[in-house]
Amino acid sequence: MDASVSMSQMEDEPAPAAAVGPERALRLLSQGHMALLGQIVPSSNFTFLASVDDGNLQTLAIYKPRRGERPLWDFPHGTLCLREVAAYLVSRTLGWPLIPPTVLRDGPHGSGALQLYIDADPEANYFTFHEEQLPDLLPVALFDTLVNNADRKGGHLLLDRRDRVWAIDNALTFHPEPKLRTVIWDFAGELIPEEYLIDLRQLQEHLAHESPLRQALIELLMEEEIAALEARLAALLESAALPIPDPTRRQVPWPMV
Numbered sequence: 001m002d003a004s005v006s007m008s009q010m011e012d013e014p015a016p017a018a019a020v021g022p023e024r025a026l027r028l029l030s031q032g033h034m035a036l037l038g039q040i041v042p043s044s045n046f047t048f049l050a051s052v053d054d055g056n057l058q059t060l061a062i063y064k065p066r067r068g069e070r071p072l073w074d075f076p077h078g079t080l081c082l083r084e085v086a087a088y089l090v091s092r093t094l095g096w097p098l099i100p101p102t103v104l105r106d107g108p109h110g111s112g113a114l115q116l117y118i119d120a121d122p123e124a125n126y127f128t129f130h131e132e133q134l135p136d137l138l139p140v141a142l143f144d145t146l147v148n149n150a151d152r153k154g155g156h157l158l159l160d161r162r163d164r165v166w167a168i169d170n171a172l173t174f175h176p177e178p179k180l181r182t183v184i185w186d187f188a189g190e191l192i193p194e195e196y197l198i199d200l201r202q203l204q205e206h207l208a209h210e211s212p213l214r215q216a217l218i219e220l221l222m223e224e225e226i227a228a229l230e231a232r233l234a235a236l237l238e239s240a241a242l243p244i245p246d247p248t249r250r251q252v253p254w255p256m257v
Contacts, residue, residue, distance in 0.1 A: 020057070022092065025101040028057050029114050034107050036063070045069045045080065045171075049117070050107070064171075065112035072172075074150075074179070080171035081113035082220040087147055087170035088115075089220075090229075093206055093213050094199045096139035098166045104220075118158050118166050125257060126154035126183050129165070134186065136165035141184040142196055145243055146232055147173040152182035154257045174221050176228035180243070181253045189244045197240060204233055 032052040037060075040047040046068025050061045069080045081104060088102035100116040107114065129137070137157075144152050150172040158166040172179070192200075206213045207230055217226055245251040 022101050024057070025059070025116055026103055028052060028054055028059060029061060029101060029103045029116065030105055032057075032059075034061070034063065034105075034114070036108050046109070048109075050114070052114070060117035062115045062117055062168075063107050063109075063112055064115075065107060065109035067110050068112070074177075075172060075175065076222075081111070083173045084113040084115065084171050086217055086220040087173050089213060089216055090147060090203070091143060091167075093203055094143070096196075096199070097136075097143050098164060099170065100166060100168065113171075115168070118160055118168070120158035120160050120166065124159035126157045127257065129157075129159065133159070133163070133165055137184055138187055138193075139196065140165065140167050141182065141187050141242060142192060142236075143167070144182050144184065145180060146200075146236060147229070148175050148179050148232060149173050150175060150179035150181050151253045152184060153253050153255065154183045174225045174229060176222075176224045178246075178249070181251060183252055183256050185245055185251070187242045190242050192236065192240050192242060197237065200233060200237055204230075204237065207233070 029052060032054040035051050037049045037051055040049055040062070046065060048063040048065075050063045052059050052061050064081055064084065066078050066081050069078060071077045075083075085102050085104045088099045091097060091099040100118055102113055102115040104111065105114055126137070140152070140157065143149075147170070149170065151169070152167075153169070156167065156169040158168060160166060205211075207217075207226070214226075217229075221229075
C-alpha cells in the first residue's frame, strides 16, 4: 500500500493522505498490535507480512526479525534490522530519498525492523523505469553513496501507484569500509545539485552536535560506523560530485534485481 494512504480507519472511510503523516505512521508501527499474515519468500532473511492496528488505524507492514537474519562475513550478525532503522532516520533528516517509515520493535519473533508496506507495481523495478523516473533516482544514488549501500539491487526500488520511487531493503549500509554496490550509476561523476548540498550540510550540522539524530544513531550503529558516515559526508561536500565506479572493486550487486 502507498505509504501515505496504506492506513485505513477501522470503522470509517480510509484516512486521507494529508491526515496521516510520518509521526502518526511511526506511532502506529511502534505501538499498534502486530499480527503476522505470512512469510515472504524467497528472501535472504526471514521476512514477514504483518498487519498493525491500534484501534483507530491499521496498516500492512514488513517485519524483519533480528533472529531471522542470515549471518554475513562482513557485517556483524544481528545488526541488519538496526541498519534499516538508521537508514530511515538519516533519510528523514535529509528529506530524501523516499524510504517507508521504519521502527525497531518487539514482534512475534522478537526484536526486529517493522516498515510500512508500500503498494507498488509488482512488475516495476529500476530496469523497467521510464525516463521520467530518472530525477527520482538521483537522491537514491546520492543517499546510497552517503550510507555506503552494499546492495542496491534494481528490485529494491519500488514504483507506487502515484509513480513515486521508494527505496527499500537498506540493511547492508553504514559499513566503515568502502562497500558501495549499486545498479544506479546513471549519475556517476555528475555535480550534486545545490538543493541536495544544502540538505547534506544540514545533516552535517545534525551529526556534529548532540542532536536527536546522533543520539539515535549511537543506539543503532558502532562508533566507527558513525565516524565513517561523517567522513563520507565531508568527502561528498568537498567534491560536490557523485562518485565514479572504481575499476578495482565490484561495483554492482548480484543478482542485480
